[in-house]
Amino acid sequence: MKEPTWRDLHNLKEAGQSYDELLSQMIRREQDYRDWRMIAEIDETGEFVAFDPDDILQDD
Numbered sequence: 001m002k003e004p005t006w007r008d009l010h011n012l013k014e015a016g017q018s019y020d021e022l023l024s025q026m027i028r029r030e031q032d033y034r035d036w037r038m039i040a041e042i043d044e045t046g047e048f049v050a051f052d053p054d055d056i057l058q059d060d
Contacts, residue, residue, distance in 0.1 A: 001009075013022045 009019070009022070012026075013019065
């Protein structure tokens with residue numbers, strides 16, 4: 001990892017927070033963002049299919 005990247009990462013870390021916790025939090029945020037972006041794109045393009053939740057739950 002390059003020094004500027006390491007410094008930026010260090011600056012994001014809160015007091016008492018481990019780097020593992022910070023990276024896990026960043027991963028969850030990125031996953032949430034990608035999910036949101038996918039939903040927003042579907043909403044904008046109108047390319048979605050209505051479904052009945054009861055039909056999906058029957059397989060469980």
